[in-house]
Amino acid sequence: MEHYDLIVIGSGPAGRAAAIQAAKLQRRVMVIERNPRMGGVSVHTGTIPSKTLRETVLNLSGWRERSFYGRSYRARQEIKASDLKERLHKTLDHEVDIMEHQFVRNHVESMTGDARFVGLNEIAVDVAGDENCHLTADKFLIATGTHTYRPDYIPFNKTTIVDGDDLLELENIPRSLIVIGAGVIGVEYATMFSALDVRVTLVEPRPTFLDFIDKTLIAEFTQQIRTNGVDIRLGSAVEKVEDKGGFVEISMANGRHVRAEMLLFAAGRMGSTQSLNLDAVGLKTDSRGRFDVNRKTYQTDVPHIYAAGDVIGHPSLASTSLQQGRIAACHALETPTLPESPWFPYGVYSVPEMSTVGMSEEEVNELGIPYEVGVARFSETSRGHIMGLDRGMLKMLVSLKTRRLLGVQIVGEGATELIHIAQAVLNLKGTVDYFVENTFNYPTLAEAYKVAGLDAFNRMPIPEEFKVKPKAAKSNK
Numbered sequence: 001m002e003h004y005d006l007i008v009i010g011s012g013p014a015g016r017a018a019a020i021q022a023a024k025l026q027r028r029v030m031v032i033e034r035n036p037r038m039g040g041v042s043v044h045t046g047t048i049p050s051k052t053l054r055e056t057v058l059n060l061s062g063w064r065e066r067s068f069y070g071r072s073y074r075a076r077q078e079i080k081a082s083d084l085k086e087r088l089h090k091t092l093d094h095e096v097d098i099m100e101h102q103f104v105r106n107h108v109e110s111m112t113g114d115a116r117f118v119g120l121n122e123i124a125v126d127v128a129g130d131e132n133c134h135l136t137a138d139k140f141l142i143a144t145g146t147h148t149y150r151p152d153y154i155p156f157n158k159t160t161i162v163d164g165d166d167l168l169e170l171e172n173i174p175r176s177l178i179v180i181g182a183g184v185i186g187v188e189y190a191t192m193f194s195a196l197d198v199r200v201t202l203v204e205p206r207p208t209f210l211d212f213i214d215k216t217l218i219a220e221f222t223q224q225i226r227t228n229g230v231d232i233r234l235g236s237a238v239e240k241v242e243d244k245g246g247f248v249e250i251s252m253a254n255g256r257h258v259r260a261e262m263l264l265f266a267a268g269r270m271g272s273t274q275s276l277n278l279d280a281v282g283l284k285t286d287s288r289g290r291f292d293v294n295r296k297t298y299q300t301d302v303p304h305i306y307a308a309g310d311v312i313g314h315p316s317l318a319s320t321s322l323q324q325g326r327i328a329a330c331h332a333l334e335t336p337t338l339p340e341s342p343w344f345p346y347g348v349y350s351v352p353e354m355s356t357v358g359m360s361e362e363e364v365n366e367l368g369i370p371y372e373v374g375v376a377r378f379s380e381t382s383r384g385h386i387m388g389l390d391r392g393m394l395k396m397l398v399s400l401k402t403r404r405l406l407g408v409q410i411v412g413e414g415a416t417e418l419i420h421i422a423q424a425v426l427n428l429k430g431t432v433d434y435f436v437e438n439t440f441n442y443p444t445l446a447e448a449y450k451v452a453g454l455d456a457f458n459r460m461p462i463p464e465e466f467k468v469k470p471k472a473a474k475s476n477k
Contacts, residue, residue, distance in 0.1 A: 012040025374456025
């Protein structure tokens with residue numbers, strides 16, 4: 001029976017980062033992945049596929065040029081599902097190839113099969129051909145990720161009623177689409193298909209959506225996607241979904257009905273923990289199959305078993321999963337490491353994209369912090385005008401007492417890239433004066449930081465060091 005210092009179950013961002021970190025520390029590590037190819041949900045059905053589809057849609061549709069050439073402009077007159085999948089598969093193959101190379105280069109062992117615990121330090125792996133392999137380890141990391149939530153009342157058929165995984169294998173692009181669930185995944189796909197001129201209805205039972213984002217940003221975003229043709233239905237639950245053959249029809253609690261060629265159900269995900277036989281080690285999960293862990297070490301209630309990534313819930317980002325996996329491996333292998341930064345960016349790869357870091361205006365108000373707001377519109381910057389950006393904004397929150405940056409929210413082209421400037425200033429405890437004093441490349445979208453900084457600066461009390469001191473009176477002696 002083979003023994004390892006660390007066994008990682010799952011090869012998504014958390015599992016990959018943990019395995020490579022363990023290998024860098026000269027430890028023996030095994031990664032077990034249930035799917036035929038490494039990469040987990042992030043590479044095959046989640047982060048990478050959805051972002052690849054977004055970029056393909058924007059390129060083929062000519063979306064970024066329409067402000068110059070009109071809404072009828074198309075880079076390609078007819079876009080087929082095969083066009084989208086061609087680029088998708090190339091990207092996924094590249095991602096898997098890079099990952100496999102990293103494992104080989106760092107001497108990370110891997111195995112394909114379903115893992116389950118049979119003892120506190122032992123797992124059984126069901127591999128192809130129904131063979132059963134047993135492995136032991138000092139420490140374990142569960143990084144199995146999540147899978148789509150599929151309620152019984154939705155008659156999934158993989159063609160006209162689909163979830164996010166099925167969507168990647170579409171044979172045809174529908175002319176109309178209903179998206180149930182206005183979370184990050186639902187909003188991203190709804191706005192992507194809208195950019196392809198698909199008539200999209202976005203349905204969310206709650207009266208609001210993406211509540212972790214500043215309400216000013218959501219208001220701006222909502223106005224933009226409605227202008228782009230997305231019909232948003234909030235505040236009423238879906239009572240029935242019917243496959244009518246030629247179309248799909250939903251019945252809502254408020255009595256309204258919506259019809260479309262296709263329906264995408266994107267309302268939630270479940271932790272992929274059901275097959276791990278957690279009873280063998282005394283571990284429990286919540287109702288959605290997720291673990292409660294120590295957020296500093298990522299240990300579960302069983303100290304030598306760790307969990308990281310989407311399987312522990314919020315924030316469920318590929319970026320934070322990478323950090324969690326690395327930190328968990330370091331702690332498991334008793335190696336000191338720097339703690340996680342408290343400020344990390346959120347990115348929503350919708351059309352337009354959104355990104356935030358730090359506090360929202362609602363959070364600042366709840367804490368009772370006196371603050372000022374600075375706003376910059378992309379259309380007011382030279383680079384924005386050159387790019388044809390008639391929409392997009394950057395909002396900055398600044399403490400009136402300390403002048404420190406409290407948070408930044410961006411909606412528009414390049415938001416997920418631009419946000420890292422704010423992340424650096426926030427983590428380094430920078431003030432609004434940084435944006436006022438420093439020179440930004442011109443013309444760039446990053447110049448919006450200076451515009452927003454000056455907007456806030458000009459509303460704030462003048463610092464003592466900036467005030468003009470009166471000259472001393474001359475003596476008559």
